[in-house]
Amino acid sequence: MSDAGPSADRDIPVLAVRDLVTAFRTPRGEFRAVDGVNLTVARGETVALVGESGSGKSVTSMSIMRLLSAPAARIVSGRILFRGRSGLERDLAQLDARAMRALRGNEIAMIFQEPMTSLNPTGTIGTQIAEALRLHRPITRRAAMAEAVRLLGLVEIADAARRVESYPHQLSGGMRQRVMIAMALACGPSLLLADEPTTALDVTVQAQILRLLRSLQLELGMGVLFITHNMGVVAEIADRVSVMYGGQVIESAPVRALFDAPGHPYTRALMASLPRMDAVPETHRRLPMIRGSVVDPRRPPPGCRFAPRCDMVLPACEAAVPGEWTIGLAHRSRCLRWQELA
Numbered sequence: 485m486s487d488a489g490p491s492a493d494r495d496i497p498v499l500a501v502r503d504l505v506t507a508f509r510t511p512r513g514e515f516r517a518v519d520g521v522n523l524t525v526a527r528g529e530t531v532a533l534v535g536e537s538g539s540g541k542s543v544t545s546m547s548i549m550r551l552l553s554a555p556a557a558r559i560v561s562g563r564i565l566f567r568g569r570s571g572l573e574r575d576l577a578q579l580d581a582r583a584m585r586a587l588r589g590n591e592i593a594m595i596f597q598e599p600m601t602s603l604n605p606t607g608t609i610g611t612q613i614a615e616a617l618r619l620h621r622p623i624t625r626r627a628a629m630a631e632a633v634r635l636l637g638l639v640e641i642a643d644a645a646r647r648v649e650s651y652p653h654q655l656s657g658g659m660r661q662r663v664m665i666a667m668a669l670a671c672g673p674s675l676l677l678a679d680e681p682t683t684a685l686d687v688t689v690q691a692q693i694l695r696l697l698r699s700l701q702l703e704l705g706m707g708v709l710f711i712t713h714n715m716g717v718v719a720e721i722a723d724r725v726s727v728m729y730g731g732q733v734i735e736s737a738p739v740r741a742l743f744d745a746p747g748h749p750y751t752r753a754l755m756a757s758l759p760r761m762d763a764v765p766e767t768h769r770r771l772p773m774i775r776g777s778v779v780d781p782r783r784p785p786p787g788c789r790f791a792p793r794c795d796m797v798l799p800a801c802e803a804a805v806p807g808e809w810t811i812g813l814a815h816r817s818r819c820l821r822w823q824e825l826a
Contacts, residue, residue, distance in 0.1 A: 504562035532722035593668035610648025658689035730789030737815035747817035
């Protein structure tokens with residue numbers, strides 16, 4: 485993916501998550517769904533957060549947005565440092581509810597996985613986009629509706645002036661997702677969180693949405709945290725990748741370095757499960773599978789979270805949580821056998 489804006493901007497973190505721990509309370513006690521996560525997103529950069537369902541990706545994004553319901557869920561510790569338009573760095577974990585409401589939809593926006601459950605079925609899409617604008621800007625209703633038409637055109641919805649009067653059920657899945665993107669971009673956010681925004685779409689529409697997101701991100705220069713389980717999408721859109729498993733980031737690297745030489749058995753297994761274009765059709769080779777199930781966050785193993793499913797496990801892996809090793813430039817892994825993999 486090409487750089488966006490001046491090169492200096494790529495060194496300015498719009499988001500820096502430091503040692504984030506998010507816990508849930510249950511009748512059986514409290515457990516950590518996110519356990520010591522670190523990640524950074526710079527201006528004009530797309531960082532992919534990858535992992536199986538249940539790895540903690542969405543909880544991480546909901547923690548950043550402060551959308552988890554207390555007291556069932558709470559941020560136990562860590563910092564969520566956000567640098568918005570003013571250049572002032574704030575810790576989102578410490579902001580009160582009023583301050584967070586002023587940021588959400590304004591300087592920080594989010595695209596959710598299923599637009600039909602995120603859009604109000606009783607309101608037109610124009611009204612819903614205009615509502616976000618009027619909440620954060622001193623703007624009249626007429627001007628807000630005119631801006632809604634412009635935004636729908638920006639996300640390549642044909643006949644935008646007519647479509648602002650449509651209800652969500654009158655649009656296709658791809659068009660509803662474009663509406664969600666328009667709503668997210670309405671106030672020109674510095675940071676966009678995209679939580680598997682293409683999962684429910686067919687392959688053709690998915691490619692269109694990815695192209696649209698990439699072009700808009702380059703145009704606006706915002707930082708993007710793109711959450712997905714699809715490594716093909718990662719190769720298409722990401723600059724850097726953080727791989728999550730069991731609530732922890734177990735590997736992070738620039739996208740090309742990760743694909744060329746993954747430094748963790750879990751990352752390597754995820755890539756091995758992808759269909760290959762150069763495979764010989766006559767071999768009918770079954771795609772490799774990762775044995776077992778995702779670790780239960782209520783009962784994590786004492787050592788490496790991936791050890792029960794790993795084909796390279798050592799006794800030391802099961803005895804203690806591995807530290808983080810530097811493999812190459814901006815490439816880190818939590819695996820004792822990273823040298824063999826590299």
